[in-house]
Amino acid sequence: MAFEINRRDLIRIGAGAVLTAPAVLAAAETPKFFTPAEFALLDELTEIIIPSDGHSPGSRAAQVSAYIDKSVAEAFEDKERDDWRNGLKLVDELSNKMHGHPFMEASPDERAAVLTRMAKNEMKPKSPEEIFFGELKRATAHAYYTSKIGIHQEIEYKGNVMLQEFVGYEVK
Amino acid sequence: MFLPADKSDEVDLKKTYDAIVVGSGAGGGMAAHVLTSHGMQVLLLEAGKRLNINKELRSMEWPYDHPRRGDMPPDSHGLSGNEYTIRQPPYAQGSSYKHVYSYIEAGSGSDYAKDIVVDEKDHPYTGTQYAWVRARCLGGKTNIWGRLALRLSDYDFKAASRDGYGEDWPISYADISPYYDKVDLYLGISGHKENLPYLPDSLFQRAVRLTPAEVQLRESLKKMDRVLTPYRAGVTTDGLKHNKYRVHCYGRGACDRRPGGCDIHAAFDSPTGLIYPALDTGNLTLRTNATVNEVTVDKNTGKASGVSFIDTGTGKTYTAKGRTVLLAASTLESARLMLLSKSNLYPNGIGNSSGHVGHNFCEHLMGPGVNGLVKDLVGKPRTLDDGRPGSFYLPRFRNLADRSAKFIRGYGFEGDSGTAMFPDNAYSTPGFGSAYKKTVRDYAGAFIGMGGFGEVLARFDNYVELDPEIKDHWGIPVLRFHIKFGDNEKKMAADMADSAREMFEAAGIEVLGVNREILTEGYSIHELGTSRMGTDPKKSVVNQFQQSHDVKNLLVVDGSTHVSASCQNPTWTIMALCWRSCDHLAEELKKGNV
Numbered sequence: 001m002a003f004e005i006n007r008r009d010l011i012r013i014g015a016g017a018v019l020t021a022p023a024v025l026a027a028a029e030t031p032k033f034f035t036p037a038e039f040a041l042l043d044e045l046t047e048i049i050i051p052s053d054g055h056s057p058g059s060r061a062a063q064v065s066a067y068i069d070k071s072v073a074e075a076f077e078d079k080e081r082d083d084w085r086n087g088l089k090l091v092d093e094l095s096n097k098m099h100g101h102p103f104m105e106a107s108p109d110e111r112a113a114v115l116t117r118m119a120k121n122e123m124k125p126k127s128p129e130e131i132f133f134g135e136l137k138r139a140t141a142h143a144y145y146t147s148k149i150g151i152h153q154e155i156e157y158k159g160n161v162m163l164q165e166f167v168g169y170e171v172k
Numbered sequence: 173m174f175l176p177a178d179k180s181d182e183v184d185l186k187k188t189y190d191a192i193v194v195g196s197g198a199g200g201g202m203a204a205h206v207l208t209s210h211g212m213q214v215l216l217l218e219a220g221k222r223l224n225i226n227k228e229l230r231s232m233e234w235p236y237d238h239p240r241r242g243d244m245p246p247d248s249h250g251l252s253g254n255e256y257t258i259r260q261p262p263y264a265q266g267s268s269y270k271h272v273y274s275y276i277e278a279g280s281g282s283d284y285a286k287d288i289v290v291d292e293k294d295h296p297y298t299g300t301q302y303a304w305v306r307a308r309c310l311g312g313k314t315n316i317w318g319r320l321a322l323r324l325s326d327y328d329f330k331a332a333s334r335d336g337y338g339e340d341w342p343i344s345y346a347d348i349s350p351y352y353d354k355v356d357l358y359l360g361i362s363g364h365k366e367n368l369p370y371l372p373d374s375l376f377q378r379a380v381r382l383t384p385a386e387v388q389l390r391e392s393l394k395k396m397d398r399v400l401t402p403y404r405a406g407v408t409t410d411g412l413k414h415n416k417y418r419v420h421c422y423g424r425g426a427c428d429r430r431p432g433g434c435d436i437h438a439a440f441d442s443p444t445g446l447i448y449p450a451l452d453t454g455n456l457t458l459r460t461n462a463t464v465n466e467v468t469v470d471k472n473t474g475k476a477s478g479v480s481f482i483d484t485g486t487g488k489t490y491t492a493k494g495r496t497v498l499l500a501a502s503t504l505e506s507a508r509l510m511l512l513s514k515s516n517l518y519p520n521g522i523g524n525s526s527g528h529v530g531h532n533f534c535e536h537l538m539g540p541g542v543n544g545l546v547k548d549l550v551g552k553p554r555t556l557d558d559g560r561p562g563s564f565y566l567p568r569f570r571n572l573a574d575r576s577a578k579f580i581r582g583y584g585f586e587g588d589s590g591t592a593m594f595p596d597n598a599y600s601t602p603g604f605g606s607a608y609k610k611t612v613r614d615y616a617g618a619f620i621g622m623g624g625f626g627e628v629l630a631r632f633d634n635y636v637e638l639d640p641e642i643k644d645h646w647g648i649p650v651l652r653f654h655i656k657f658g659d660n661e662k663k664m665a666a667d668m669a670d671s672a673r674e675m676f677e678a679a680g681i682e683v684l685g686v687n688r689e690i691l692t693e694g695y696s697i698h699e700l701g702t703s704r705m706g707t708d709p710k711k712s713v714v715n716q717f718q719q720s721h722d723v724k725n726l727l728v729v730d731g732s733t734h735v736s737a738s739c740q741n742p743t744w745t746i747m748a749l750c751w752r753s754c755d756h757l758a759e760e761l762k763k764g765n766v
Contacts, residue, residue, distance in 0.1 A: 048604060048605065049604040049605070049608070050604075050608070050609050051605060051606055051609065053606045053609060053610075055609075055610070055613065058609075067241075071240070074246045075246055076246040076247055076249075076268075076269065112605070115604055119602070119603060119604060122602045122603070123602065137604065138599060141598040141599060141612075142241070142598075143241070144598075145594055145595055145598050145612075146235035146236060146241040146242075146594065147235075147236050148234075148236050151234070151235070151236070151593060154609070154613060155554070155591070155593075155595055155613065155616060156554040157554070157591065157593050158554055158555065158556035158559075158591075159423075159424070159425045159556050159557075159558050159559045159591075159592075159593060160232060160234070160424055160425065160426070160593065161423075161424070161556075161559070162422045162423070162424070163422055163423030163556075163559050164422075166378075166379075166380050166381040166423055166559065166560050167381060167423075167555065167556045167557070167559055167560075168380075168381030168382050168383055168386075168555075168557070168560075169381055169382045169383070169384070169386075169387050170379070170381050171364045171379060171381075171382060171390070171401070171402055
């Protein structure tokens, strides 16, 4: 029996160890719910929230937007789909108001400024765009930190492995 | 895994079994184990399915290998903690979701137990707000329990003598201690000896280890004459030579990522720990999908003659015969079954001449606790902190040597620290971009938190009864709750929050948040006391051997018989008591006394 488990385990560890998977652009796939334009905007927003940096790849490489798209597409309540679509519209409206053009036409600094505005009251969001930022960030964090990149490269999670002995300090 | 053939035996309706056991969780599994080991022919009836639990739990599955990262299908809904406080039961009423599950299914990582817990749509209940988690499948809640395995002491059994409230148990620690030993050795338990009179040690296997934050707290607590001890887990960490269905824990740590569940069965569960070995004796007949709706009575002798049960698939009703009947359907379901078993002889329900069945309910209150940060750990290289079946337990310290002026009885804390697979601070860290990402990463391993479990006093006024109108999917009347926390609980909860903060501050842990809110009744999933033990048949339902005062061949061997809740988790005590009662029953049967 122990052998059975060991073997299954090794296969799993092998599968989990392929960490250098190519960062396939999520946008290459056809979105299930969002329009291509909405999807491109969503993908950019998630990458700004959790970007690629010197430590690890970001949301784009982790295909966060594709995961959100799939979740929203199959959501039980229509309201959830409406909220996401409206939320993305709010981002463009805010960008237009602040910079005179939609978000995807804005410069990196202008994009950051839009998100900074949306995140202003993060702990107590009031306006619709502030509330949407909360939803967007929560969904992004959930999808990113449950992805292969999030778990293995970013957090460098050491667990879910077989241990001969527990790790830590033995109580004497 | 060497699973026995996945079939449910046919019940021989003509045969009179030596014992019929109702329910297959900690109590029912233990009854089946002990009685079959005495050579008795036992029929075990379980209302739920026989699941292939290894396929259900999949504890080693990475989130990204699950299509919804562990979440349930979109047509299913897990009740949130908030829903229990703003709505009234039945909680699935009016819901457009196809399935509605209890709170342990809410949030992420919840797809793994949805087939284990009941669908509220089929299993309604009414009355006061109550977060009632039920697991209808072979093994019941032992498939997903939290694994903290603690002993009670005479501080608990004789609590009434100490502070004047309620009733003492009809047993003392000396009576049950040998049976705790038997449970330890047969099932395996992990822990570290502390020699505390109020939390007796078990016969421990290899203990889990502590994180730096936990060592810091343990050292500081010593100065306050308090203890932080490695989690006492009902988990075999060294293996069990006598059990071929279980392996020792190898630290995958999945137990804390999801609502319980160990698919290698290092953590105790009733099927692999008790029922499969009992089946191997050849003395056990197991019938799943069998909802018992009445204990039948022999009109001439007044004794229990067996049970009637409904096949959950076909809806057909059958009657099985037994020389003895043992109820272990869970504290609330066993009470429901006794109240349902009305006859001319027992118009208030079987075993209920006292009128105490369903009453004297008690449990544990949860909610108050503290979260903190150990600054020295911020930005340190990643360590493996969650490869263990539990982190730490901080036993009771109130009302031992001294007496609190504000409340009676005590509470303990369960806690956790260090890096987990998912960094919870990703949700609480403000901002976005590289700075946000780095903060989440640097702080992920530096948090420590703990939450209290406090004794809820047994009160006659806290009770359940049959609802006169509402029925479940099978037409069986449901329970109506009358259960509310009282003044002692509220004062205790305030002290839990204060003391939690004080202990963290004393240990140099930066306090990030203190929770003072009490969670809805039921949240601890430690319901107890609806058929309490006692010496006086007017004030209790069963004797010290869990035998009905009224009906000698009827036993109740689950948490219902606990006289008070103590603040320790009840599973180990349920099994030790059951073992003792079943040994006694076997002796009495041999003597012809039942």
